[in-house]
Amino acid sequence: MPKNIIEKIWNAHVVSEREGHPQVFSIDKMLLHEVTSAQAFDELRKRNLKVRYPERLIATLDHSIPTSQSRSVINDLQARHQVETLRQNAEEFGVTLYDFDSGYQGIVHVIGPELGFTLPGTTIVCGDSHTSTHGAFGALAFGVGTSEVGHVLATGCILQYKPKTMRVNFTGQIKQNITAKDIIMKLISMIGIGGGKGYIIEYTGEVIRNLSMEARMTLCNMSIECGARAGLVAPDQITYDYLKERPYAPKGDAWSQAVEAWEQLKSDLNCVYDQEIDIDISELTPMVSWGINPEQAIGIEDTIPRLEELPQTHQGMAKQAYEYTKLQPGEAIKGKKIEWAFIGSCTNGRIEDLRAAAEVLKGHKIAKHVTLYVVPGSEKVLAQAKAEGLDKIFEAAGADFRMPGCSMCLAMNEDKVPPGARCISTSNRNFMGRQGPGSITHLASPRTVAASAVAGYITSEVV
């Protein structure tokens, strides 16, 4: 029977299955960070267990660390303790840790691909919902809670029920300056933040095949924002070109054998999915979120939906959003004054994102009333940006070019948007208080964020 790529990878990882029980499901790789791992290591200690497959793990620091130049001294005592705890756990349990100044420290979902740790056909988990990012490589990758982090540490497996499969097929050609961020935000706005619940998505279509690996990562990253645990793109030559010679990628004969195996992952002709969606993106314009969850997003030329234009079930959340974001139904999103702008995160903190932002910022100054943080996703991205002189462009524009980490995407460290301030951000969530208590977030692409920082208001046009 013909199978889609999701079923192929899934079936290859079912270790055992008993009638009426969930499947024992094998995990090839796990990424660890300081925030969701400590309690899992404690569980191992409590039970006197070892890490069963240390070679399947890598760890780094990203969520709670400062992104200031003096980051090695962590002022927040609790965060400092959390970071120290991961260092101790990595040492005690024999896990490779990419610490500060290792050359690879960064956001888990940025460094996994950079290291070639993320490979097609593998199952990858992490105590972070944006693990879906790794699906860009044709991996089956999803976020888990801390209990399941512990299960993988101790057994290499977790208990799972087989998910349903969905194909999202993008048709048509995108206009110039439309990015993967705009594409995925469009999907989320159409199917809603629960639209992918219970599914794993395969993204298909010519436009996806033409996307770079980094753009595919942006696309898969936000799969969780429509409720899908994972989203993936079948591997192709673009995938192989990106991975070849990376530190963890197979070498020599093992490489050619791997590519041969990866070629077999593609969805079979006439395979079926539990659901299929076609979306024509020919008319897509830059997307901006207006509300308090990622489905509340519109094209930049559109107006904020009025209550009566929304289904009854969505009106409660819309009312709450108008109030929280201080926006009126029916008004234009374009031209709204902003005080903050953020370029970074596992969604848009890679070198191509920084290049796109630099292209817009070059020769411009950001508006006087705006603070712009540019936070590279990793030490590799930081080094590359400096090698290309992007740091100079950011500084000349008046931006604060910082050290790698999650930063203002979730405001766990001191990088916070002040209460009541409006921020345009390349991150992935605009939940209430996400960028700091009382902060207002508008999600958009790096290009749109950079253009808005220059103008001082929401726009995608470079002045």
Add this chain to the structure above:
Amino acid sequence: MKKFQIITSRVIPLPMKDVDTDMIIPAQYLTQTNKEGYGEALFSGLKKQNANFVFNQPQYREAKILLSESNFGCGSSREHAVWALMQAGIEVIIAESYSDIFFNNAAKNGLLLISMHKAAIDAFFKETEKKEGLILTVDLEQQNIRTLAGDSFHFAYDDFRKTCLLNGYEDMDYLLDATKQ
């Protein structure tokens, strides 16, 4: 894991869809390295924003059952959301549906998530608006919810998970056994 017992409690109404885990517990509370001490932080943003928010109301202080709408627990995978709910006394959530990761996390900590049709949820919400509120008994063994008036509502629940919750079995033990070397 604590064995799940029959629970009778006042119901806390939270009539919202897509309650996200950032709402349940904001990121600034996640720098701890243990599993305790999250109860106070539950819904802290909403508690500060609105003095009348349901978790600020004294009559719900001891309540163990939370009623909400669809896609509860969406967003971040933080298991801290489940810990915070449980440490604030919540033992059962009744809603239309839950996000996948939250659902998994809840089961691993003994938090019972019950899914019911919108019509039933709406009817419960209506009851909570009455002066005396709504008091329900949740019986996992029988898979039913009973009102003081004697009405009984069946709910579906996975057999495997039911056994785990009623007996306090942990997935870790199951996996260690299934992957014995």
